[in-house]
Amino acid sequence: MLAKRIIPCLDVTAGRVVKGTNFVDLRDAGDPVEIARRYDAQGADEVTFLDITASSDQRDIILHIVEACAEQVFIPLTVGGGVRAIADVRRLLNAGADKVSMNTAAVQNPDLVAEASAKVGNQCIVVAIDAKADASQPGRWQVFTHGGRNGTGMCVIEWARKVQQLGAGEILLTSMDRDGTKAGFDLALTRAVADAVDIPVIASSGVGNLDHLADGVTEGRADAVLAASIFHFGEYTVRQAKERMRERGIEVRL
Amino acid sequence: MIAGTIAVVDYGMGNLRSVAKALEHVAGGKPVVVTADPAVLAAAERVVVPGQGAMPDCMRELAERGLKQAVIDAAANKPFLGICIGQQMLFEHSEEGDVPGLGILRGQVRRFPAAKMHLPDGQKLKVPHMGWNEVRQQSAQGRPHPLWNGIADGSRFYFVHSYFVAPDDADCVAGTTDYGIPFTSACARDNIFAVQCHPEKSAQAGLALLANFINWKP
Numbered sequence: 299m300l301a302k303r304i305i306p307c308l309d310v311t312a313g314r315v316v317k318g319t320n321f322v323d324l325r326d327a328g329d330p331v332e333i334a335r336r337y338d339a340q341g342a343d344e345v346t347f348l349d350i351t352a353s354s355d356q357r358d359i360i361l362h363i364v365e366a367c368a369e370q371v372f373i374p375l376t377v378g379g380g381v382r383a384i385a386d387v388r389r390l391l392n393a394g395a396d397k398v399s400m401n402t403a404a405v406q407n408p409d410l411v412a413e414a415s416a417k418v419g420n421q422c423i424v425v426a427i428d429a430k431a432d433a434s435q436p437g438r439w440q441v442f443t444h445g446g447r448n449g450t451g452m453c454v455i456e457w458a459r460k461v462q463q464l465g466a467g468e469i470l471l472t473s474m475d476r477d478g479t480k481a482g483f484d485l486a487l488t489r490a491v492a493d494a495v496d497i498p499v500i501a502s503s504g505v506g507n508l509d510h511l512a513d514g515v516t517e518g519r520a521d522a523v524l525a526a527s528i529f530h531f532g533e534y535t536v537r538q539a540k541e542r543m544r545e546r547g548i549e550v551r552l
Numbered sequence: 553m554i555a556g557t558i559a560v561v562d563y564g565m566g567n568l569r570s571v572a573k574a575l576e577h578v579a580g581g582k583p584v585v586v587t588a589d590p591a592v593l594a595a596a597e598r599v600v601v602p603g604q605g606a607m608p609d610c611m612r613e614l615a616e617r618g619l620k621q622a623v624i625d626a627a628a629n630k631p632f633l634g635i636c637i638g639q640q641m642l643f644e645h646s647e648e649g650d651v652p653g654l655g656i657l658r659g660q661v662r663r664f665p666a667a668k669m670h671l672p673d674g675q676k677l678k679v680p681h682m683g684w685n686e687v688r689q690q691s692a693q694g695r696p697h698p699l700w701n702g703i704a705d706g707s708r709f710y711f712v713h714s715y716f717v718a719p720d721d722a723d724c725v726a727g728t729t730d731y732g733i734p735f736t737s738a739c740a741r742d743n744i745f746a747v748q749c750h751p752e753k754s755a756q757a758g759l760a761l762l763a764n765f766i767n768w769k770p
Contacts, residue, residue, distance in 0.1 A: 299685070301708060368569055419604050419606060551684040
């Protein structure tokens, strides 16, 4: 049976991992390729790089990192951040990324999702959705862009269905309400989106312990779970996460 | 060209760099070239045909770049590895875009049937089939295929696809996988081996398969 996936995520800026500074036993704590190798060795199912480089003249650095990663890490690599045009998608894939994630650009220009999917295949196109609970309407979540700064007024469920129709192969779903809280995924949000679409959904944001990962699958019905800090700071290894998920009756690759 | 060259066919579709880098990782110094030159394919010791995206685009690009005959020739006379669409195109016809394949192996390429895409508890199975799934090694010809050497039966490989091959000849089935339905995830005949999964993205199991291919003497 298909295994549920665990995906460590690295925030990268100007060639360095931002959240990786407390790592132990690494020659270079901030080197994304080295950290990706470590996660691969621990049994990670994929790795995601989120390029949060602010200045555009440093954008090409991520390409060199992706190239180096593709030479040494033989599991799927997703790269997101700053993808605005079909040329960005192509550059990342040619460098060795397997999937490219887009967020703000997909909202501003939905045709980009359709065009990219038609050109490179939907399996390469991930649409990341930043969701925030709508205070005035319980059970409704709103899509945000620009790193969570701008509300769009769009309903997350409707947008998720729309990106599937446009040709997204996967949805990376982030709860802005849970970001940094360590209170667990927003399970109601995750399940609502997972049930609304026929493409895989990756749950993200809020993971504070290993049971949160398992909950994302059992209650949130996510196909994959993404986490950053619980792995970065050495609290848990990916292997420990998988062992816990297996104890909870979830099929994993161990 | 240097003896022992492993040629990865470049027809503009798919993550060639990943395939080439994974092959280099296990090639023991044998040269790995990414090429769109039929003469290089003809001279190579071994040929790998990757592929991503949609089958109609792959077939069109293969023809437009003048590589179709070179791939057919390679599949006829040298160790040949098809990956993903590189496996699907070996068959006669695909439901994706209703296009003919190369017809080297008899059978069809089908889409996962929507009516079967759920678990017994009702939870739906997503398409594309994306992630790590088990490959049960089949040995229709009586002995395990040499490309499975050292790889535990039931090992997980990375898949990402919406279509799968349905061979007419049970003898060419080298591996099966379950996703809603059982489907053929690896096939083999003579000098041809082909997989639906991505060995270049399947960690140790995938690298072992690629190493076996490089050492394979069919």
